[in-house]
Amino acid sequence: MEAPTERSLGIVEPRTEHFEEPLRLACGRDFGPYDLVYETYGALNDDCSNAVLICHALSGHHHAAGYHSEADRKPGWWNACIGPGKPIDTDRFFVVSLNNLGGCHGSTGPASPNPDTGRPWGPDFPPLRVRDWVHSQKRLADRLGIARWAAVIGGSLGGMQAMRWALEYPDMVEHCVVIASAMKLSAQNIAFNEIARHAIQSDPDFSEGRYLERECVPAQGLALARMVGHITYLSDDAMANKFGRDLRSGTLERGDEESVEFQVQSYLRYQGNQFSGSFDANTYILMTRALDYFDLAREYGDDPVAAFARAKCSFLVISFSTDWRFSPQRSREIVDALIAADRPVSYAEIEASEGHDAFLLALPRYRDLFRAYMQRVGGGSQ
Amino acid sequence: MEAPTERSLGIVEPRTEHFEEPLRLACGRDFGPYDLVYETYGALNDDCSNAVLICHALSGHHHAAGYHSEADRKPGWWNACIGPGKPIDTDRFFVVSLNNLGGCHGSTGPASPNPDTGRPWGPDFPPLRVRDWVHSQKRLADRLGIARWAAVIGGSLGGMQAMRWALEYPDMVEHCVVIASAMKLSAQNIAFNEIARHAIQSDPDFSEGRYLERECVPAQGLALARMVGHITYLSDDAMANKFGRDLRSGTLERGDEESVEFQVQSYLRYQGNQFSGSFDANTYILMTRALDYFDLAREYGDDPVAAFARAKCSFLVISFSTDWRFSPQRSREIVDALIAADRPVSYAEIEASEGHDAFLLALPRYRDLFRAYMQRVGGGSQ
Numbered sequence: 001m002e003a004p005t006e007r008s009l010g011i012v013e014p015r016t017e018h019f020e021e022p023l024r025l026a027c028g029r030d031f032g033p034y035d036l037v038y039e040t041y042g043a044l045n046d047d048c049s050n051a052v053l054i055c056h057a058l059s060g061h062h063h064a065a066g067y068h069s070e071a072d073r074k075p076g077w078w079n080a081c082i083g084p085g086k087p088i089d090t091d092r093f094f095v096v097s098l099n100n101l102g103g104c105h106g107s108t109g110p111a112s113p114n115p116d117t118g119r120p121w122g123p124d125f126p127p128l129r130v131r132d133w134v135h136s137q138k139r140l141a142d143r144l145g146i147a148r149w150a151a152v153i154g155g156s157l158g159g160m161q162a163m164r165w166a167l168e169y170p171d172m173v174e175h176c177v178v179i180a181s182a183m184k185l186s187a188q189n190i191a192f193n194e195i196a197r198h199a200i201q202s203d204p205d206f207s208e209g210r211y212l213e214r215e216c217v218p219a220q221g222l223a224l225a226r227m228v229g230h231i232t233y234l235s236d237d238a239m240a241n242k243f244g245r246d247l248r249s250g251t252l253e254r255g256d257e258e259s260v261e262f263q264v265q266s267y268l269r270y271q272g273n274q275f276s277g278s279f280d281a282n283t284y285i286l287m288t289r290a291l292d293y294f295d296l297a298r299e300y301g302d303d304p305v306a307a308f309a310r311a312k313c314s315f316l317v318i319s320f321s322t323d324w325r326f327s328p329q330r331s332r333e334i335v336d337a338l339i340a341a342d343r344p345v346s347y348a349e350i351e352a353s354e355g356h357d358a359f360l361l362a363l364p365r366y367r368d369l370f371r372a373y374m375q376r377v378g379g380g381s382q
Numbered sequence: 383m384e385a386p387t388e389r390s391l392g393i394v395e396p397r398t399e400h401f402e403e404p405l406r407l408a409c410g411r412d413f414g415p416y417d418l419v420y421e422t423y424g425a426l427n428d429d430c431s432n433a434v435l436i437c438h439a440l441s442g443h444h445h446a447a448g449y450h451s452e453a454d455r456k457p458g459w460w461n462a463c464i465g466p467g468k469p470i471d472t473d474r475f476f477v478v479s480l481n482n483l484g485g486c487h488g489s490t491g492p493a494s495p496n497p498d499t500g501r502p503w504g505p506d507f508p509p510l511r512v513r514d515w516v517h518s519q520k521r522l523a524d525r526l527g528i529a530r531w532a533a534v535i536g537g538s539l540g541g542m543q544a545m546r547w548a549l550e551y552p553d554m555v556e557h558c559v560v561i562a563s564a565m566k567l568s569a570q571n572i573a574f575n576e577i578a579r580h581a582i583q584s585d586p587d588f589s590e591g592r593y594l595e596r597e598c599v600p601a602q603g604l605a606l607a608r609m610v611g612h613i614t615y616l617s618d619d620a621m622a623n624k625f626g627r628d629l630r631s632g633t634l635e636r637g638d639e640e641s642v643e644f645q646v647q648s649y650l651r652y653q654g655n656q657f658s659g660s661f662d663a664n665t666y667i668l669m670t671r672a673l674d675y676f677d678l679a680r681e682y683g684d685d686p687v688a689a690f691a692r693a694k695c696s697f698l699v700i701s702f703s704t705d706w707r708f709s710p711q712r713s714r715e716i717v718d719a720l721i722a723a724d725r726p727v728s729y730a731e732i733e734a735s736e737g738h739d740a741f742l743l744a745l746p747r748y749r750d751l752f753r754a755y756m757q758r759v760g761g762g763s764q
Contacts, residue, residue, distance in 0.1 A: 187621035187646050191613045194647045195606065198654075202602040204586055220584040224577065228610065231573045236706075239569035262674065264569050265576045272580075292644065324618075324706075 006085040012066035012076070014039050014106060017143050023101075023136055026129040033115075036140055037106030038062050038098035041082060042090035044145070049378065051146040052088060053137060054078065054097040055154030055161035058229070058287050059279060061105035064097040065090075080362035087370035093150065093377075101136045102128045102286045110282030111212060122282055123209030130157075130294045134164045141172070148172050150377050155179035155359040156326060157287065160294045163334070166311040167296070173313040175377050177370075180323055180359040182330035183296040183304055183337070189325060192232050193288040196225035200281045209282055218281050223272030225284060230271050235322035235355030239264065297337075304337035314344040316373045318366065320358040321351045346373060388467040394448035394458070396421050396488060399525050405483075405518055408511040415497075418522055419488030420444050420480035423464060424472035426527070431760065433528040434470060435519060436460065436479040437536030437543035440611070440669050441661060443487035446479040447472075462744035469752035475532065475759075483518045484510045484668045492664030493594060504664055505591030512539075512676045516546045523554070530554050532759050537561035537741035538708060539669070542676045545716070548693040549678070555695040557759050559752075562705055562741040564712035565678040565686055565719070571707060574614050575670040578607035582663045591664055600663050605654030607666060612653050617704035617737030621646065679719075686719035696726040698755045700748070702740040703733045728755060 014037050022032030039062050044051060054064050056077075065082035067075050082088045082095055099107040102125065110125040141149070152173050154162040159181025166176045185193075200206055203221030207214050231239070243264040300307040315338055319331035328349045338345040350366045352358040358366070396419050404414035421444050426433060436446050438459075447464035449457050464470045464477055481489040484507065492507040523531070534555050536544040541563025548558045567575075582588055585603030589596050613621075625646040682689040697720055701713035710731045720727040732748045734740040740748070 186618050187625045187644075188613060188616075188618040190644050191609075191621060191646050191650055194644075194650055195609050195613070198609065198651065199581065199606055202585075202606065224581055224584065224606070227573075227577050227580065231570060231577070234570075236568050236570040239573060243569045262569075262572050262576070264573050268573055268576055269580065 006083065009041055009066035009075075009079070009083040009090060011069065012039050012041060012063075013068075014062055016106065017140060019136075019139055019143075023132070023139070025126055025132050027127050029126045031101075031126055034101060034108035034136075035106070035112075036098050036101065036108075036136065038096060038140065039064065039066075039076075040144075041065055041095040041097075042093050044094040048145055048147065050093050050150055051141075051144070051148075052093045052095045052377075053141070053149050053152045053165075054082070054088075054095060055133070055137070055152065055158035055165075056097070056100065057154070057156035057158045058291065059226075059275070059284075060158070061103060062097050062099040062107075063105070065095070078360060080360065081367065081370060087367050087374050088153065089371075089374065093374075096140070096144065096146070098137065098140060100128075100133045100287075102133075102283060102290075104280035104283040109280065110209075110286060111280045120210075120212040122212060125282060125286065128286055128290055130160050130164050130290055131168060133161055133290075134168050137161070137165070138169060138172070148174060151175040151177055151374070153177040153179075154181070156181055156356065157291050157294075160291075160296070163296055164294075166313050166315075167307055170310055170312040173311075175316065175373075176311070176313045177316045177318075177373070178331075178334060179318045180320055180326045180331070180356055181334070182326050183334055184294055184298075185292055186330075190292050192228055192325075193292055196228050196288055197285050199224035199228070200285060206281060209285075211281065217276065219273070219276040222276035222279060222281050222284065223269070226275035226279075227268045227272040230268060232325045233356040235324065235353060237322060237353045238355050238357070241353065243267065304333070305340040308337050308341035308343055311338075311341070311343055315346070316370075317345060317347045318359070318370070319347075319349045320355070320366075321349060322353055323356045323358065325356045388465060391423055391448035391457075391461070391465040391472060393451065394421050394423060394445075395450075396444055398488065399522060401518075401521055401525075405514070405521070407508055407514050409509050411508045413483075413508050416483060416490035416518075417488070417494075418480050418483065418490075418518065420478060420522065421446065421448075421458075422526075423447055423477040423479075424475050426476040430527055430529065432475050432532050433523075433526070433530075434475045434477045434759075435523070435531050435534045435547075436464070436470075436477060437515070437519070437534065437540035437547075438479070438482065439536070439538040439540045440673065441608075441657070441666075442540070443485060444479050444481040444489075445487070447477070460742060462742065463749065463752060469749050469756050470535065471753075471756065475756075478522070478526065478528070480519065480522060482510075482515045482669075484515075484665060484672075486662035486665040491662065492591075492668065493662045502592075502594040504594060507664060507668065510668055510672050512542050512546050512672055513550060515543055515672075516550050519543070519547070520551060520554070530556060533557040533559055533756070535559040535561075536563070538563055538738065539673050539676075542673075542678070545678055546676075548695050548697075549689055552692055552694040555693075557698065557755075558693070558695045559698045559700075559755070560713075560716060561700045562702055562708045562713070562738055563716070564708050565716055566676055566680075567674055568712075572674050574610055574707075575674055578610050578670055579667050581606035581610070582667060588663060591667075593663065599658065601655070601658040604658035604661060604663050604666065605651070608657035608661075609650045609654045612650065614707045615738040617706065617735060619704060619735045620737050620739070623735065625649065686715070687722040690719050690723035690725055693720075693723070693725055697728070698752075699727060699729045700741070700752070701729075701731045702737070702748075703731060704735055705738045705740065707738040 022030035200221035203218035404412035582603035585600035
């Protein structure tokens with residue numbers, strides 16, 4: 001069989017599902033009604049056996065592949081891996097990608113109106129755990145007529161959702177793909193998230209989370225949070241390759257420091273400012289907290305083997321050599337627990353210089369391996 | 383010979399030297415008059431051959447060892463390595479430790495009054511380079527009657543000063559001890575410094591650097607800057623050992639997030655707030671810029687071997703296995719260049735879980751090795 005030719009997914013369109021019945025959250029509160037915005041790529045087959053769920057990471061959303069219009073300059077965030085002939089092949093699979101509850105791209109979140117007050121939820125939006133997202137995704141599956149996912153797939157925070165799916169609904173998951181993720185964060189990871197939250201919360205424009213009511217946004221704090229995140233998602237080597245020590249302008253000798261900047265400085269400031277214009281600060285806080293609190297095995301006596309013993313699916317685990325935020329060691333811990341729990345698992349550590357961000361990129365070995373695994377995933381409908 | 387018994391240095395007292403004549407800075411400006419505050423430990427011998435210079439790092443100062451009063455709870459920042467019987471043995475050496483120009487612990491810096499206006503220098507304080515510190519330290523040496531240092535010693539930014547001493551005044555340095563340092567920063571290092579500066583400068587209380595005139599301080603920004611620094615000075619393992627995932631209080635389930643915090647969060651906030659109450663924001667900006675701009679070999683055609691060919695001293699280079707801010711690789715680059723330049727060099731990579739901060743600690747192997755080297759350093763006066 002020849003390797004399939006990759007093609008563009010073309011124009012895709014988001015849809016919204018409204019859920020009237022409240023969802024019981026991990027925090028004990030019942031939340032609802034709420035909306036979930038999502039996109040689908042490819043066609044659901046007759047026996048509804050080819051559906052794949054994409055779970056997004058910290059700053060992700062439902063728009064994972066394709067373009068929203070002809071004028072769109074950038075495709076969805078995982079266009080490298082989703083599309084006709086790509087690892088998640090939309091000629092074979094019906095791909096569902098949603099914006100999680102609490103998000104800021106169309107699903108109900110802190111920027112949505114609180115029906116009790118008519119004002120934005122802001123800081124009163126309930127705290128969410130990864131399991132809450134899984135439960136809300138289950139409802140979306142029900143609505144779409146999907147009784148079992150051919151695969152649940154995610155990178156980073158998305159990988160945490162995929163693992164939680166395998167434990168919460170073991171009969172609904174055939175394959176679980178966990179990329180650049182971990183069973184829980186390290187203290188260092190939590191510390192970086194804490195800095196991000198602190199940057200946002202100490203911005204006077206944060207107004208204790210009620211910035212939307214005051215028609216301002218904590219732009220500086222959010223930009224700083226993004227800058228911190230951005231550095232930690234790149235490897236030192238990747239930054240060196242990208243910027244080196246090039247000066248943007250000016251000379252070192254003259255001491256006119258305002259006119260001299262390292263390229264990395266202007267790049268970071270640009271990235272930070274772009275992000276703070278497009279992301280909701282309360283959502284960022286909510287999502288980093290979900291990351292921090294995720295602990296796959298906590299309710300299984302802190303025993304990952306006992307946790308994974310519940311799972312009935314096959315696993316693919318992928319890590320990247322220079323990822324220091326979610327290091328290969330964290331993935332090997334997942335693999336070790338899966339083996340001890342006698343679950344089928346494939347593992348690959350991909351040599352890549354790009355750090356954590358590698359999971360979003362079109363790296364040949366990564367995509368070849370990912371594609372090969374997905375070809376083993378059932379539900380082919382053609 | 384028995385290993386010397388370590389004793390306490392006891393009470394030490396800072397002194398100040400006033401320099402009337404302006405100093406020509408790398409930026410082209412002449413700066414002065416100015417004061418340098420410093421401490422000395424031990425006694426200068428008759429032929430003035432036992433003097434050792436300690437160069438401080440980013441947030442350091444002159445108070446490197448001993449106590450300022452009986453009530454002092456903490457000794458100087460390098461008390462682990464400086465004192466009677468310690469690696470830098472004050473029974474043998476006359477140790478000089480100063481607060482660098484531009485600092486905020488007594489030497490003239492951005493918080494000092496600008497004689498032209500009577501108001502604090504603030505952002506008008508000239509930018510400094512590592513070489514400016516070396517030149518100002520040379521003047522202090524002249525004042526103290528020290529024509530040649532038995533050793534110039536520093537960790538991190540202090541190691542950069544020690545290396546620069548070896549090139550600027552080759553006849554004045556007998557031994558150069560460079561700990562956890564680098565010939566220049568990586569892009570990632572610069573990026574972290576940029577975040578620290580951005581945090582300070584985007585704090586509304588920064589007031590474009592004129593906060594002292596307005597009787598406020600950018601406390602939140604400075605705390606954030608310190609938090610970023612703090613994380614990067616610790617290894618992931620060190621943080622894990624220190625905090626793990628212990629909760630300070632509350633439970634995950636109740637969703638009362640305000641009452642639930644990871645220990646690392648409260649620790650970081652405490653560290654940040656402590657720092658912002660005791661350090662000057664403009665000094666922090668000035669010192670991180672000096673770090674960013676340091677490039678040992680730039681004026682030697684970017685050839686470190688050509689640079690070190692100027693040196694006439696022996697070198698000790700030390701790195702720590704889990705230091706990811708100034709990794710062992712950066713130290714090995716120094717060693718390789720020294721070997722290629724035919725300079726005498728000893729190198730040790732110390733196994734330590736504490737990251738960059740290890741250089742401040744009383745780790746047995748580190749201190750044994752450091753002590754053994756220092757016993758070879760001449761000028762013993764007893």
